[in-house]
Amino acid sequence: MSVYVDDMRAGYGRMVMCHMLADTDVELHAMADKIGVARRWHQKARTPYSHYDIALSKRAMAVQFGAIEITQRQSVEIIRAKRLAAAGSPLREGEQ
Template identity: 35%
Template sequence: MAVYVDAAIWKHEGLLWCHMLADDLAELHRFATHLGLKLSSYQGPPKTSAPHYDITGFERDRAVRLGAVECSREEIVAVFRRVKVPNGKAMR
C-alpha cells in the first residue's frame, strides 16, 4: 500500500495545494494523522468520488519526506480512478 501526492500547483488563499490519495482508506487517514492533518479536512463521498486530502505544498514536502510517492498529473489521475468509490460506497 502507498500514499500518493501530485504537484502543488493549485492556488488557493495565497498557497499552492495538491492532492493526497492512498490505496487504502485506513492508510490514508493514518498517514494524514502522522502528517498532523485534522481528519475534518478529509474529502470523500458523497462530496467527492475519491477519498483524499487537499494539502499545501509545505505539507506535501513533509509527506514526501515521510514516504509519500510523488506522482505526475497522469499518475495521480490513475490513482484517483483506482480508488474512486462507485456510487459513494465505502472504499474497500
C-alpha cells in the first residue's frame, strides 16, 4: 500500500498544485494529516478517483514522509487499476 504524488503543475492563485493519491483512502487521509492538508480539500471521495490537490511545498513534505513520486501518466494507470478493481473486473491478458 502506498501514497503517490504526481508531477502535474497546475496554477491555483499564487500556488502550483499537483495530485496526491493512494491505494486506499485510509492511507491518503493519514498522509494528508501528516502534511497538514485539511480534509475539506479531499476530492472524489469514495471513488477510484479519490485524491487531494496539494501545493508543491506539501508535495515535498509528503515525499519526506514516504510518498512515491510518479508521473501524471502513472497516476492515470493507478486510477484505472483502482476503477477496474472496484468493478470487480480482472485485467485482460497483457494489461497492467
